[in-house]
Amino acid sequence: MSEADSVPKVGQIVRIKKGRDAESLSVIVNILDDRYVLIADGDKRKFDRAKRKNLNHLELLDFISPEVARSILETGRVTNGKLRYAVAKFSDEKVIALKKGEQVDG
Numbered sequence: 001m002s003e004a005d006s007v008p009k010v011g012q013i014v015r016i017k018k019g020r021d022a023e024s025l026s027v028i029v030n031i032l033d034d035r036y037v038l039i040a041d042g043d044k045r046k047f048d049r050a051k052r053k054n055l056n057h058l059e060l061l062d063f064i065s066p067e068v069a070r071s072i073l074e075t076g077r078v079t080n081g082k083l084r085y086a087v088a089k090f091s092d093e094k095v096i097a098l099k100k101g102e103q104v105d106g
Helices: 066-075 080-100
Strands: 012-016 025-031 036-040 051-054 058-064
Touching: 012 080, 025 066, 025 080, 058 080, 066 080
Parallel strands: none
Antiparallel strands: 012 025, 012 058, 025 036, 036 051
């Protein structure tokens, strides 16, 4: 996925490139405008205190959590447990793919 034509989506996993939380994973929980999004991971950064981040400081990954996206679409909220699950599920799939010897971007 090239960064120039990538559009952030609610529920998408991102890797933080800049700041205190650099190299950690989070989930997009809201899109503020074409430049800023709100992210949370359910652990250090809870949904109720989501962090506003510039898209230039994030790496958008090719994984959208359907559970998180559906929950936010239906109720406007998501539990911190679902956020933690989405990040853990992405991490586990990436580790399994690396063990199989597949090429994983990001």
